[in-house]
Amino acid sequence: MNYARFLTAVSAARKPSAIRMLTELQLRSPPSLISLAGGAPNPNTFPFQSCSIQVKNGDTLMFDETMMKRALQYSASSGIPELLSWMKTLQKDLHNPPTANYTAENGQMDMCVTTGSQEGLSKVFEMLVNPGDNVLIDAPTYSGTLAALQPLGCNLVSVPSDQYGMIPKGLKEVLSRWDPADVHKPHSTIPRVLYTIPNGGNPTGASMTAQRKWEVYELARQYDLLIIEDDPYYFLQFDKPWAPTFLSMDVDGRIIRTDSFSKILSSGLRIGFVTGPKPLVDRVVLHIQASTMHTSTFTQVDEPLLLTLKSLLSFRVIEFYRTQRDAMLSSADKWLKDVAEWHSPAAGMFLWMKLKGITDSQQLIMEKALEKEVGQFYDSESVQVFRLSLCLCVERETYGGWGGEL
Ligand SMILES: Cc1ncc(COP(=O)(O)O)c(C=O)c1O
Secondary structure, eight states, X not given: OOGGGGOOHHHHTOOOOHHHHHHHHHHHSOTTOOOSSOOOOOGGGOSOOOEEEEOTTSOEEEEOHHHHHHHTSOOXXXXXXXXXXXXXXXXXXXXXXXXGGSOTTTTOEEEEEESHHHHHHHHHHHHHOOTTOEEEEESSOOHHHHHHHGGGTOEEEEEOEETTEEOHHHHHHHHTTSOGGGTTSTTOOOOOEEEEOOSSOTTTOOOOXXXXXXXXXXXXXXXXXXXXXXXXXXGGXXXXXXXXXXXXXXXXXXXXXXXXXXXXXXXXXXXXXXXXXXXXXXXXXXHHHHTTOSSOHHHHOOHHHHHHHHHHTTTHHHHHHHHHHHHHHHHHHHHTTTTEEEOOOSBSSEEEEEESSOSOHHHIIIIXXXXXXXXXXXXXXXXXXXXXXXXXXXXXXXXTOSOTTO
């Protein structure tokens, strides 16, 4: 693929930061090296000496003095090597991406650590989206994505979706405005980027089937689109078998995937990952070099954290959210059947409701729900629908129910 054709002028102009290259060279050097070159502070001056964290399973995560010095120091912009290589292995095991063994220029799978997937997304958008570009998105979609895309001055082209996510037929219809033969013409307005949330969509709770993904991927091939697969709810899929990811189908190197540990480990630690063709991941890393420099070393450096992650990936979190979903569905069945409709989300944290025959739903939501101390999220342009989060509902159930009069 010709990745250069996808880059914005700003992204194409990025050059490696000299100071970051020096730091990374230093990090690869033996500890005996006394460097007079870089500006990394002497860690002996830092006031923190050691740290221990109690894990709920009884383990204790220890940062001894050496580990602490490393945790408090600058680190590589793409992420610390141990976490990155652990994550690359995991990504290959989970998705078996066809690109894993491609050459770099042909889009070999690469990864970098980001400060939550939101950082990855916003940097990917800034790398790919010019003012006036047409960008394909699910309708409706995650408000954080809209917040990152809107200031870029692009046209958001909504593709219809339902409980199984983006509808390929709808995408085909949207794309039929353009002729695929024009894709590589200099002033073509054909979209170059498609953004989708394949599992437990935010706000809709929708999850895409394998068939739909294949059809969307085929259209992406026809129109030479990059697909941004934003998948923070991947590890919160309630039912097996899990549909293959876009990354696992990616014979061309046209998928950029964002993953997040926010929903299974901690949202405050801010750990996310970008996975995609090396020429594009490299551009994201150049942007990180020039902005945050790297995700907090402290949150990345903890080796026992990896062990905790492994046990987390044993899917206890899924069971928790499955129970939450079932509790909310049974409450909804009990209280809301006559006034709303919904589908059972197959993944994620959200139940998307459509109100039936209620004209002043804004008043219902903003006043009556709040009177009952029930918060939810709704899209102000479409007050017939609203999103309920599964995260805390059972706790409320135990002290009085959450929707008696809604
Ligand atoms: C669809 C989607 N993408 C990205 C994010 C950002 O997550 P993170 O905490 O990893 O930045 C969220 C957060 O809720 C989300 O729902």
